[in-house]
Amino acid sequence: MGELGRIEAGRGVVRAKRGKGISWAEIAAEVGRGKVWVTAALLGQHPVDRELAEQVGKLLGLDQEIVEALQLPPVRGAHVVDTTEPAVYRLEEMxxxxxxxxxxxxxxxxxxxxxxxxxxxxxxQRVADPKGDRVVITLNGKYLQYREF
Amino acid sequence: MGELGRIEAGRGVVRAKRGKGISWAEIAAEVGRGKVWVTAALLGQHPVDRELAEQVGKLLGLDQEIVEALQLPPVRGAHVVDTTEPAVYRLEEMxxxxxxxxxxxxxxxxxxxxxxxxxxxxxxQRVADPKGDRVVITLNGKYLQYREF
Amino acid sequence: MGELGRIEAGRGVVRAKRGKGISWAEIAAEVGRGKVWVTAALLGQHPVDRELAEQVGKLLGLDQEIVEALQLPPVRGAHVVDTTEPAVYRLEEMxxxxxxxxxxxxxxxxxxxxxxxxxxxxxxQRVADPKGDRVVITLNGKYLQYREF
Amino acid sequence: MGELGRIEAGRGVVRAKRGKGISWAEIAAEVGRGKVWVTAALLGQHPVDRELAEQVGKLLGLDQEIVEALQLPPVRGAHVVDTTEPAVYRLEEMxxxxxxxxxxxxxxxxxxxxxxxxxxxxxxQRVADPKGDRVVITLNGKYLQYREF
Amino acid sequence: MGELGRIEAGRGVVRAKRGKGISWAEIAAEVGRGKVWVTAALLGQHPVDRELAEQVGKLLGLDQEIVEALQLPPVRGAHVVDTTEPAVYRLEEMxxxxxxxxxxxxxxxxxxxxxxxxxxxxxxQRVADPKGDRVVITLNGKYLQYREF
Amino acid sequence: MGELGRIEAGRGVVRAKRGKGISWAEIAAEVGRGKVWVTAALLGQHPVDRELAEQVGKLLGLDQEIVEALQLPPVRGAHVVDTTEPAVYRLEEMxxxxxxxxxxxxxxxxxxxxxxxxxxxxxxQRVADPKGDRVVITLNGKYLQYREF
Amino acid sequence: MGELGRIEAGRGVVRAKRGKGISWAEIAAEVGRGKVWVTAALLGQHPVDRELAEQVGKLLGLDQEIVEALQLPPVRGAHVVDTTEPAVYRLEEMxxxxxxxxxxxxxxxxxxxxxxxxxxxxxxQRVADPKGDRVVITLNGKYLQYREF
Amino acid sequence: MGELGRIEAGRGVVRAKRGKGISWAEIAAEVGRGKVWVTAALLGQHPVDRELAEQVGKLLGLDQEIVEALQLPPVRGAHVVDTTEPAVYRLEEMxxxxxxxxxxxxxxxxxxxxxxxxxxxxxxQRVADPKGDRVVITLNGKYLQYREF
Amino acid sequence: MGELGRIEAGRGVVRAKRGKGISWAEIAAEVGRGKVWVTAALLGQHPVDRELAEQVGKLLGLDQEIVEALQLPPVRGAHVVDTTEPAVYRLEEMxxxxxxxxxxxxxxxxxxxxxxxxxxxxxxQRVADPKGDRVVITLNGKYLQYREF
Amino acid sequence: MGELGRIEAGRGVVRAKRGKGISWAEIAAEVGRGKVWVTAALLGQHPVDRELAEQVGKLLGLDQEIVEALQLPPVRGAHVVDTTEPAVYRLEEMxxxxxxxxxxxxxxxxxxxxxxxxxxxxxxQRVADPKGDRVVITLNGKYLQYREF
Incomplete structure (x- = not known):
């Protein structure tokens, strides 16, 4: 229980993952979820239920304190990303x-x-290209129409 | 010539396009370029050469002043988009x-x-979906690696 | 046609409405739309089609230039409201x-x-109250759930 | 007594409430107050008197330190909410x-x-709707008129 | 009618007042209103009805365009004052x-x-003082209590 | 001595004052100073000399550490107030x-x-009023004239 | 009369001064005032009375419109200086x-x-120095003490 | 060694100086440096070498940890001053x-x-004046000319 | 004379230069100055004397109004560059x-x-490189040491 | 392992380097990398692999905790530099x-x-100059062209 939040739990996941040498893709495969979703979820931006938290806890050997904190509600405010970090800034520029x-x-x-x-x-996705491989990101959202009332 | 900049030229294109009832997809097909690129270019974010400016000018019946302004260098600073506009804000939130x-x-x-x-x-792309059609946007950029020196 | 945008068209509506002594509720009744929606639409935050623009134009005696500008796409960025204006600020504080x-x-x-x-x-709505009438505003939005993918 | 403030006390309430599996509506019913008011009050935005603090403390099994901190004056400055959090941002956009x-x-x-x-x-309120249930929030404030002096 | 807003009308009042050599106190006395209220109203921060606008218009010899603009709704957003101007800043510092x-x-x-x-x-008020006269400003506002609901 | 600053000392005063059930007016009377001045001083915005610190320390039963910290220089930068707190914001709006x-x-x-x-x-001052009591605040500052040089 | 403000009047002075090849020091000597004060005053930051405005108007051959505008109240808000301009920024850094x-x-x-x-x-002052002449600026302000009340 | 930075070391100097009742002028005289320079240096804005750090350490009875921290590189970013503090703000306003x-x-x-x-x-300098003593600050910087290249 | 400032004059230079098909390097060679300096100067960031203004005016066929405006003092505040423009932003990121x-x-x-x-x-400089040519920019500034005083 | 990040590890390197009296140039020579790159890397802005971390750890006598933290991913967001620090600000001004x-x-x-x-x-580079030595910084980046698509 205690004082860990989702951001701290996410840092714990990243640290344990580095220690174990396991990739996000492997975690996703292991727990049967999508790679992008599971990465975002474990960093703190989506809800993680008890079952998933325990699966990941076992896979990465996480402390119980982190397993518990992963089950807190997700955090999605502006503080969850640093938009001035160069890799993220390129998305802002896009x-x-x-x-x-x-x-x-x-x-x-x-x-x-x-x-x-x-x-x-x-x-x-990583897409091979003879002039240099490419990062390909697909955004897929439902169209919502303003209503008249 | 004159005082029109790229933003103003882009507004002129949008106005003429509405008057003529021509779509961005039709403009793109007509001039043989990609739909997203040509939309961004005519709004002012990519360079438009004389040939393209004149093709579009003829298609939409633009004033010569706008045809000239379209050939100015592109503008890509923060002022070219309003990130608080709800449709754009959803990209920011992503x-x-x-x-x-x-x-x-x-x-x-x-x-x-x-x-x-x-x-x-x-x-x-617009992707049909029985629960409501979806907006699908694909980002495709070359991977660039930091170098050691 | 010309240079008027939605904000300027909205100001023209407010000016003409004051001159004619017609209320938003009367405009709404006359055109058969909701009072809040039609107010927001005529100020520039919702789309106004040709039919509605012409109805309102006739009712308020608007210049054709304003009738045209009302049919431009809506504007909804941060500049459409002054959140430091005291009446609006109370919503911010809420x-x-x-x-x-x-x-x-x-x-x-x-x-x-x-x-x-x-x-x-x-x-x-205005709700009568012996201790002072009350402003009652109802917000009604569809619940959207984050999806797992 | 000690160093806990209202925000920290509110976090303690949320944590205990999750542990006990009790809802805000149940807390409100138990203490005989309105659901929205009691939620805002326990998060720190309204005053909580000794009686209410002790009722909630007993119901949720709160530490005495939290029961004490709940009785501090309310906090209502800009730091009590993250307006960039997506659920709150929709209110800002409204x-x-x-x-x-x-x-x-x-x-x-x-x-x-x-x-x-x-x-x-x-x-x-949650309002059932065949096309998807709706969140319905009613704002009800006294009208205050500027005075001439 | 035309394009003048309340801020511009206020500037017109200040200019005419300087030309006529009439003080705010004299205007207030002439129109039978309070000195602070009438100053704020003529600068644009309170509503001015037709009668008052015409009284002031006659007193200061204002153009009809300004007399009309004075009757527009008041403006009270952050742009109506420059808080970095030294005299205003002292209020901010207070x-x-x-x-x-x-x-x-x-x-x-x-x-x-x-x-x-x-x-x-x-x-x-100006209050005489042998060590230097003093500015004395009295703020008088109704106490409003948060309600429980 | 130690690490307490004026803000922390002020919080200690508020906490002790609440515990003892003593009002700012009573503290002011007890130490023979003005109520507004002594409140501001004990919150950290005016200097408190040894004699006053010890008087207040005895009256409220403050720790010696707080009595010492009260004697540090006053703090008056922007961080000493939260202008978004609703009660303070009304002054900003004024x-x-x-x-x-x-x-x-x-x-x-x-x-x-x-x-x-x-x-x-x-x-x-609190001023009784049948329509609701009023908060009356008087600001009294020496007039200072810009000099020519 | 008309629409010129103090900033615009100041620009007119600078333009005329350049045309005439007269220095600030010469203007100050001619009108019998201090060099820094007269420079700040003519740029708009101090009041200029009729006599001084007319003296300067004659000396620099200013249009009557500028002579009038110089007599408007001074402007001293943040917009009167660009603190990012390198010469001014050095003062900020100091x-x-x-x-x-x-x-x-x-x-x-x-x-x-x-x-x-x-x-x-x-x-x-400019102070000669064999290693490079120096800019010497003296600030001289009355000490004001906070009062107890 | 340890974790103290220049700002913390500067606070330690101020605290010790108050305890000893020694003035900045006396410190400057004792160590044979200028009063303004030594004040800025001990607050953290100029480098302090071992000899100076030890002289000051002995004079004020500083802990060795502070003597060490005084020898760290100076800090001069925007965080080293609070420009909203009233005494500093007057410089900003200048x-x-x-x-x-x-x-x-x-x-x-x-x-x-x-x-x-x-x-x-x-x-x-403090300059005596019958109408109230004055603060006189002299800024003296080398003139640097932009070069053509 | 007139109302053109340095920024507007710089835009006039860019427009004329595009019309004539002359490069910055050619202008620099023609007037016998460095390429970077002359580009910055003609855009408005360095002083341009009468001789240089007239040389450039003749070379590019500038209006006399622009030739005059080029001789105004340089402008170097934050508004002279848009740091969010992608090419400039890369310098910020550096x-x-x-x-x-x-x-x-x-x-x-x-x-x-x-x-x-x-x-x-x-x-x-443009430096040829088989993997893609490179932009090479050299910054060369005199070292200035803080002084003790 | 533990809680140290790259910024803290960088501070540890700077502290140890000062203690040992070793220069960045010597570290670079010792580890066979470029001086600017290795300085940026050890401050936290480039990745440091195990081999480099251990070489530097041995050279400077770093704690194992710092050696580990140096191997975390680099940090390059806006918080890694203080652009108001005068030496860095000169780059901003450039x-x-x-x-x-x-x-x-x-x-x-x-x-x-x-x-x-x-x-x-x-x-x-430091470049000797009889009028005062000069700092010479060379920026060398690949040219990237926007593509049409």
């Missing part, structure tokens, strides 16, 4: 450069609404 | 909730580096 | 004082998700 | 999109004034 | 140095509530 | 709504200068 | 590096108070 | 009100450059 | 990632001081 | 004054792209 175009295309192909960030999933 | 997970996965599957936002392309 | 409680209650009564601000409607 | 309309309607239906955030109460 | 003490005294002498800034009035 | 009027009145009745926030005193 | 030491020395040599920025004057 | 005039005078009397904040020294 | 290392190396190889940004020059 | 010129020159000599901050290296 929103900056393409945000207006995406908004135009949503309006044209769907209507007056948004891509949900809740009814949402994400895929992450 | 970075907030998944940014740390993406960073972990880049580190694990590639190494100490980033997904380039320059050697980068994006796809945008 | 979020400050009750936001954490609302989050707890959503989590408890629904699960890991949010109240949609898109599939959303609002009601506004 | 203020952004509808704040100007609410201000217009207060002015029209009441006059030059505000909805009090102090002489104020709030209701929270 | 809040900084004494705000916590005032909060303690309200809590002790009244209870869990605030001094209303709406049901509020202010007095401003 | 500056926002009336700051420009106060500046105009200082200029007119005194000249090119300010009300000192240093050669300054404040009074705080 | 406050950063020496501000705490100055505060300590005021407290030690005077007591609990401040150097007034209102009853204040400044001198500016 | 930059605000006179910064543009100083820039004009540097340009006129020296050329296109700045007053160095590095090759810089400062003097601090 | 300061973020290497700033602490540069500070360490200055301290070690020079002492307690800085690299001047005033007595400073910069070189910019 | 970006401010020359950023627009660099952008123009990249565009002219390369095209529509950036200098990579990832495929990047830096050199740092």
């Amino acid at each position: 929103v900056q450069v393409y945000g207006s175009a995406i908004h135009e295309l949503i309006r044209e192909e769907f209507g007056d609404g948004i891509m949900s960030a809740i009814d949402f999933e994400m895929d992450f | 970075v907030q909730v998944y940014g740390s997970a993406i960073h972990e996965l880049i580190r694990e599957e590639f190494g100490d580096g980033i997904m380039s936002a320059i050697d980068f392309e994006m796809d945008f | 979020v400050q004082v009750y936001g954490s409680a609302i989050h707890e209650l959503i989590r408890e009564e629904f699960g890991d998700g949010i109240m949609s601000a898109i599939d959303f409607e609002m009601d506004f | 203020v952004q999109v509808y704040g100007s309309a609410i201000h217009e309607l207060i002015r029209e239906e009441f006059g030059d004034g505000i909805m009090s955030a102090i002489d104020f109460e709030m209701d929270f | 809040v900084q140095v004494y705000g916590s003490a005032i909060h303690e005294l309200i809590r002790e002498e009244f209870g869990d509530g605030i001094m209303s800034a709406i049901d509020f009035e202010m007095d401003f | 500056v926002q709504v009336y700051g420009s009027a106060i500046h105009e009145l200082i200029r007119e009745e005194f000249g090119d200068g300010i009300m000192s926030a240093i050669d300054f005193e404040m009074d705080f | 406050v950063q590096v020496y501000g705490s030491a100055i505060h300590e020395l005021i407290r030690e040599e005077f007591g609990d108070g401040i150097m007034s920025a209102i009853d204040f004057e400044m001198d500016f | 930059v605000q009100v006179y910064g543009s005039a100083i820039h004009e005078l540097i340009r006129e009397e020296f050329g296109d450059g700045i007053m160095s904040a590095i090759d810089f020294e400062m003097d601090f | 300061v973020q990632v290497y700033g602490s290392a540069i500070h360490e190396l200055i301290r070690e190889e020079f002492g307690d001081g800085i690299m001047s940004a005033i007595d400073f020059e910069m070189d910019f | 970006v401010q004054v020359y950023g627009s010129a660099i952008h123009e020159l990249i565009r002219e000599e390369f095209g529509d792209g950036i200098m990579s901050a990832i495929d990047f290296e830096m050199d740092f």
Whole structure:
């Protein structure tokens, strides 16, 4: 029980994972969940139920205190990411450069609404390329329309 | 010539496009370029050469002043998007909730580096779904590794 | 056509409405839409189609330029409201004082998700009270659950 | 006595409540107060008198230190909520999109004034809906008029 | 009618007042209202009805355009004052140095509530003093208590 | 001696005062100083000499560590108050709504200068009123004129 | 009369001064005032009476519109200087590096108070030095003591 | 050795100095350095070598841990001063009100450059004055000219 | 004369240069100055004397109004660059990632001081590289040491 | 293992290095890496593998805990540098004054792209100069071109 929060539990997972030499993909395979979802969940951004917490605890040899903290509600406020970190900043820059175009295309192909960030999933792949391999991230969210009332 | 910048030229394109009832997809097909790229370019975030500017000018019946302004260098600073606009904000929230997970996965599957936002392309699709159609956006950037020197 | 945006069109509506001495409730009744929705729409935060724009234009005697501008896409970024204006600030303070409680209650009564601000409607009433009449605002949004993927 | 503040006491309540499997609604019923008010109060945003603190302490098996801290004055500054947390942010976005309309309607239906955030109460309900249940929140504040002097 | 807002109308009043050599106190006496209220109202922070606008217009020889603009709704957002201007900053510093003490005294002498800034009035006096005359400002607001619900 | 600062000492005073059930007014009477001044001083915003610290220490039964810390220099930076706390925010809003009027009145009745926030005193009173008692705060500062040189 | 403010009037003075090839020191000598004061006053930060405005107007051949605008009240808010401009930034850095030491020395040599920025004057000199001439600026403000009340 | 930084060492100096009743001027005289420099240095903004650290340590009876920490590199970032503290804020306001005039005078009397904040020294004096003693601070920095290249 | 500032003059240069198809390097060669310096100067960040302004005016066929505006004092505040523009942001990120290392190396190889940004020059080269050409920028500033006084 | 992060490990390296009297250049020579890279890496901004961590640990006599922490992933967010520290600020000011010129020159000599901050290296030299030695920093990054897609 005690004072550990989700962020601290996530750091504990990363530390144990490094010690064991196990990858996120292996954790995902082992617990039968998606790789991106399980990474986000173990870092603290999605709920982890008792069963999953215990599976991961056993796999990584986590302290019981961390296993308990993993079951706290997820944390998703601005403090959970450092947008000035260069790898994350490139995503921010993508929103900056393409945000207006995406908004135009949503309006044209769907209507007056948004891509949900809740009814949402994400895929992450390494794609081989002779000029240098590529990071390919797929964002997939339900279209939600503003309603008239 | 004149005082129009890229942002103003982009607004002129949007206005003319609405008047003509032509879609971004139709513009892209007409000029033989990708839909996302051409949308971003006409809004001002990518360079437009004389040939493209004149093709679009003819298609949408743009004033010559706008055709000229489209050929100015692109603008990509923070002012080109309003991240508090709800459709764009959902992208920001995606970075907030998944940014740390993406960073972990880049580190694990590639190494100490980033997904380039320059050697980068994006796809945008509407995907039919019985529970509500979905917006699917694919980010595709070259992996760049930090170097030791 | 021309240079008027939605904010300027909204100001034109407010000015004409004051001149005619017509209330938002009367506009809503006249055009057969909800009072809150039509107020937000005419201020610029919801789309107004040609039919509605022309109805309102006739009712308030708007210039054709404003009737056209009302049909532009809605604007919903942070600039559309001044949160430091005292009447609006009280809403901000309500979020400050009750936001954490609302989050707890959503989590408890629904699960890991949010109240949609898109599939959303609002009601506004004056309720008579011997100690001073009351403003009663009802927020009504669809519950959206985070998904596992 | 010691160093616990209201925020820490609120975290203690949430932790104990989770351990006991008791809901906010049950706590409210048990102590004979409103559900929203008691949730906000136990999180730290309203005063809790000795009687209430001891009732809740007994119900949840709280340490005496937490029972004492619950009786400190309430805390209501900006730090008591994280407005970037997605569930809370939707309320912020509601203020952004509808704040100007609410201000217009207060002015029209009441006059030059505000909805009090102090002489104020709030209701929270889950409303069943075949297309997905809805969160319904009612804001109810006394109208206060600016005075001439 | 036209494009003048309350801030611009206020500037017009200040300019005309300087030209005529009339003081705020004289304007207040002439129109039979309080000096602080009338100053704030003519600068744009309180509503001015037709009668008052026309009285002031006649007294100061204002253009009809300004007389009209004075009748627009008041503006009270953060932009209506420059808190870094040295005379205003001293008020900010007073809040900084004494705000916590005032909060303690309200809590002790009244209870869990605030001094209303709406049901509020202010007095401003010059008080002679052999060591240098003094500015004496009196703030007078109704106490509002948070309610339990 | 040790690590306590003025803010921590002030919290200790508030805690002890609550325990003893003594009011700020009683402390002020006991030590023969003004109520507002002594409240601000004990919270940390004015200097407290040895004699006063010991008087208050005896009255409230403070630890010697707090008695020592009370004698440290006062702290008056922005961190000593939370301007987003609702009771304090109403003072901020008063500056926002009336700051420009106060500046105009200082200029007119005194000249090119300010009300000192240093050669300054404040009074705080509860004034009975059949429509609800009122908080009356008097600000009294020496007028200081800008000099030509 | 018209729309020019003090900032614009100050720009007009700088432009005319450059055209005439007259220095600030010469203007100061001509009008019999201090060099720093007259520079700050003509840029807009101190009041300029009719006599001085007309003297300067004649000396620099200013338009009557600028002569009038110079007589408006001074402007001293944060917008009157760009603290990121490198020459001004060095002053900011001086406050950063020496501000705490100055505060300590005021407290030690005077007591609990401040150097007034209102009853204040400044001198500016070029001092020859074989290793490179030096800018010497003297700040001279009345000590003001906090009062007990 | 250990974890103390320069800021903490500076606090230790201030505490010990108060305990011993020794002034900054006396410390400066004792160690044969300038009063302003030595104050800034002991607060942490200038380097202190072993000899000086030990002299001061002996004079004030500092712990060896503080004597060691005084020898760490100086700290001069924005966190070393609180510019909202009223005594420091008056310096900020001086930059605000006179910064543009100083820039004009540097340009006129020296050329296109700045007053160095590095090759810089400062003097601090109390000057007796029948109307109230004055704080006189002299800033003395080498003029540096931008170069063409 | 007139209302053009340095920023506007710089835009005029860029526009004319594009029209003429002349490069910065050619302008620099033509006027006998360094390429980086002349680019910065014509954009507005360094002074341009009459001779240089007229040379450039003739070369690019600038309006006399722009030739005059180029001779105004340089502008170097934060507004002269958009640090969120991706090409500029990479420089910001370089300061973020290497700033602490540069500070360490200055301290070690020079002492307690800085690299001047005033007595400073910069070189910019394209360096061919089989893996992709490289941008090579050289920063060259005089070391300035803090002085003891 | 334990709780040390890269920043804390970097501070440990700096402390040990000072104790041993070893320079960054000597560390770099000893471990056979570049001086700037190794300084940045040991401060926490580049990855340090086991071999390098152990070499440095032996050279500086670091605790095993620090040797372990050095092998954690690098940290490169905004918190790793204090841009208000005067030595670092001069780099910020260089970006401010020359950023627009660099952008123009990249565009002219390369095209529509950036200098990579990832495929990047830096050199740092002290260059003797009779008028005062100079800091010479070379930035060397691969040119990356935006792609059309």
